[in-house]
Amino acid sequence: MIRGLEFVMGAGRRFWSSVRELxxxxxYERYLAHWRLHHAGDGAPLAREDAxxxxxxxxxxxxxxxxxxxxxxx
Amino acid sequence: xxxxxxxxxxxxxSLAIWSIVVAVGTFALGxxxxxxxxxxxxLWFIVAAICIYAIGYRFYSAFLAAKVLAxxxxxxxxxxxxxxxxxxxPTNRWVVFGHHFAAIAGPGPLIGPTLAAxxxxxxxxxxxxxxxxxxxxxxxxxxxxxxxxxDGRSLxxxxxxxxxxxxxxxxxxxxxxIMIILIAVLGLVVVNAMRNSPWATSTVxxxxxxxxxxxxxxxxxxxxxxxxxxxIGVALLLFAVLGGGWIDDHATFGPWFDFGAPALAIMIIVYxxxxxxxxxxxxxxxxxxxxxxxKIGTIAALAVAIVILNPEVxxxxxxxxxxxxxxxxxxxxxxxxxxxxxCGAISGFHSxxxxxxxxxxxxxxxxxxxxxxxxxxxxxFVAIMAMVAACVLDPGVYxxxxxxxxxxxxxxxxxxxxxxxxxxxxxxxxxSALAAEMGExxxxxxxGGAPSLAVGMxxxxxSAFGEGLLDVWYHFAIMFEALFILTTLDAGTRVARFMLQDxxxxxxxxxxxxxWYPSVLLCSGxxxxxxxxxxxxxxxxxxxxxxxxxxLFGIANQMLAAIALCVAxxxxxxxxxxxxVWVTALPLAWLVTITTTAAxxxxxxxxxxxxxxxxxxxxxxxLASGSLTGAAAEQAPRLIFNDRLDAALTMFFxxxxxxxxxxxxxxxxxxxxxxxxxxxxxxAHIPSRLVEDWVRD
Numbered sequence: 073m074i075r076g077l078e079f080v081m082g083a084g085r086r087f088w089s090s091v092r093e094l095x096x097x098x099x100y101e102r103y104l105a106h107w108r109l110h111h112a113g114d115g116a117p118l119a120r121e122d123a124x125x126x127x128x129x130x131x132x133x134x135x136x137x138x139x140x141x142x143x144x145x146x
Numbered sequence: 147x148x149x150x151x152x153x154x155x156x157x158x159x160s161l162a163i164w165s166i167v168v169a170v171g172t173f174a175l176g177x178x179x180x181x182x183x184x185x186x187x188x189l190w191f192i193v194a195a196i197c198i199y200a201i202g203y204r205f206y207s208a209f210l211a212a213k214v215l216a217x218x219x220x221x222x223x224x225x226x227x228x229x230x231x232x233x234x235x236p237t238n239r240w241v242v243f244g245h246h247f248a249a250i251a252g253p254g255p256l257i258g259p260t261l262a263a264x265x266x267x268x269x270x271x272x273x274x275x276x277x278x279x280x281x282x283x284x285x286x287x288x289x290x291x292x293x294x295x296x297d298g299r300s301l302x303x304x305x306x307x308x309x310x311x312x313x314x315x316x317x318x319x320x321x322x323x324i325m326i327i328l329i330a331v332l333g334l335v336v337v338n339a340m341r342n343s344p345w346a347t348s349t350v351x352x353x354x355x356x357x358x359x360x361x362x363x364x365x366x367x368x369x370x371x372x373x374x375x376x377x378i379g380v381a382l383l384l385f386a387v388l389g390g391g392w393i394d395d396h397a398t399f400g401p402w403f404d405f406g407a408p409a410l411a412i413m414i415i416v417y418x419x420x421x422x423x424x425x426x427x428x429x430x431x432x433x434x435x436x437x438x439x440x441k442i443g444t445i446a447a448l449a450v451a452i453v454i455l456n457p458e459v460x461x462x463x464x465x466x467x468x469x470x471x472x473x474x475x476x477x478x479x480x481x482x483x484x485x486x487x488x489c490g491a492i493s494g495f496h497s498x499x500x501x502x503x504x505x506x507x508x509x510x511x512x513x514x515x516x517x518x519x520x521x522x523x524x525x526x527f528v529a530i531m532a533m534v535a536a537c538v539l540d541p542g543v544y545x546x547x548x549x550x551x552x553x554x555x556x557x558x559x560x561x562x563x564x565x566x567x568x569x570x571x572x573x574x575x576x577x578s579a580l581a582a583e584m585g586e587x588x589x590x591x592x593x594g595g596a597p598s599l600a601v602g603m604x605x606x607x608x609s610a611f612g613e614g615l616l617d618v619w620y621h622f623a624i625m626f627e628a629l630f631i632l633t634t635l636d637a638g639t640r641v642a643r644f645m646l647q648d649x650x651x652x653x654x655x656x657x658x659x660x661x662w663y664p665s666v667l668l669c670s671g672x673x674x675x676x677x678x679x680x681x682x683x684x685x686x687x688x689x690x691x692x693x694x695x696x697x698l699f700g701i702a703n704q705m706l707a708a709i710a711l712c713v714a715x716x717x718x719x720x721x722x723x724x725x726x727v728w729v730t731a732l733p734l735a736w737l738v739t740i741t742t743t744a745a746x747x748x749x750x751x752x753x754x755x756x757x758x759x760x761x762x763x764x765x766x767x768x769l770a771s772g773s774l775t776g777a778a779a780e781q782a783p784r785l786i787f788n789d790r791l792d793a794a795l796t797m798f799f800x801x802x803x804x805x806x807x808x809x810x811x812x813x814x815x816x817x818x819x820x821x822x823x824x825x826x827x828x829x830a831h832i833p834s835r836l837v838e839d840w841v842r843d
Contacts (some may be wrong), residue, residue: 073782079207090240091373092373093238093241094240094241095243095372095373095376095435095683097370097371097372097374100370101372102231103231106231106235106243107231110229110231110411114843124500127369127370127389128366128369128370128583130370131364131365131370132365132369132427133147135426135427135431136426137233138426138431138432139430139637139640140551141424143249143499143502143637143641144249144252144637144638145249145251145252145254145435145489145493145495145496145498145499145634
């Protein structure tokens, strides 16, 4: 019973995370993960300008970039 | 180090399954093709289409992947090599598929088949299926492949690299021209759907403040919460559809939204300019989220409804209009069915997307098959559903909605008499009752395909999901079409503006700065003026505008496909795949044949409903003899000028295609005989580091 519930909840979570990925709802989380992996250095304290973008700034940047070119078709 | 795309021999079980798919597909296609007289069930279309796409995908695209393109899953893609977490980023294949499909699926595959249904369901359906499997899907797949192997370069850049500067310049100007014509014709479709309809006009108008609201929400209230913002927006849109019904009935508010076509055209032009100079986050980006959700949701619902309902197709397989006398647009079934279907079978525009964002996201080269070939198969399926939605209408009703007043007569009685005399009985009472059910004043001469598609969708939806809401479903369908037509209009204007700024930037460097406001205003103004001109005069043209603009759009779009296939053919020749060159060369030869024939007929046909020049001369003769009076005489000089302008554009497209074809032949010949030509721009093989630690499939 418990296991069945866990399975259903797991499937629900997977579904929800795939919806978020497909729609770009989790773009900021993915950006943070990417940033930590590639730019965070060796864990030394960071200067302010080296910190990742905030959520609002990231979203602004992202939209500007996304529409800079042919994005929609007939 | 094996290429994972190498074909596996079929196991007995898959052999059995695929034999069944082939048998079912053949049977369904046979049922569609051979049915005469009796009406045929729409389910056959769905079954035939799915089987043909499945066979094409399983066998032909596997052959392309393994033998022709030799996809190599061990080769690092641009996403892996240039991974910057933004433009270039290895992404889950399903997510890339979703983005790619949302980008390529626009209003084209809905409108083209609706118009082409005037030839009967068979010519259009066959071309959608065959054209997609052997042409459109191949083009998208190969364009995507070429771009992946060239660091994600765009079609224009690839044309320049592989064909030299002439090819590159021609591709760039072609894209600009097609964008202008496309936007004008789409604007005309929306105008014809809103003409003298307060319900449609108010609902479409409401989409603008709703998009602004969602834009503000996603920017300032809850930044980046795409799903929340979209959910709010979709709820408001549905509310706007219902609210439109209330406004329609309202004695005071109703007339506020009641406009004729020329007035609406001017509003669209003003709106287009405003939308193009506003920041993207405020209007374009939020509306794009809304329209993508609406599009995917509505198309899925339509598929489900057709399967549940199994409506009967009432249109004959072939009508007498294959001889070129059709009321919706003039011209024989060859070449005009191929020009009219456009995006549902092969669309040059897709090669821009397939060489734009998509190649920068693929984690593995092997996914190009699923995304390029599979994405187009899906789009083609949308076109099949549009064909079904047009053909479930009574043919008399279909022709009454789609025929311009200039052809069948302006009065309701004249129109039904003409249409009935063709053998498609329809009565004034029937049309009035239908208009009343749909909550409209009249449905006569609502050309452009959107209203007849909406009537078809409304009747399918209301039968499948609840009777009695026909008017709400109708306006929902109109809103859904207008939503993404306006997105294309806005995005297209912006792209054309960037290109114009880029070109002018070569002369005056300051004009090239995309954020310099004087340049933004000037270039947006020029682009909007260009499409606005065609749009406005489309609304006062007695033949309805669609009649001349849609074929022009079709020719331009197929021309762009020919450019993409030229690049692909050159790439195949240069990479030593001459024996497989027919894969792109045959669709290319076919496209060049149909665009040349169509362009030639649009230029020089003596039939005034086909040839631009003969129509201009005919009008000029009528004007000279004084047989035109009143408004007709006033408009005639303008219409004559427009015909000649359309003829000049057609001539330009024709010359463009041939310049690029000859250039391709020259480069291929030079490459084969070892003469000097631009070398293949393929980037070096760098082994992927993702394959070993990535669990795939």
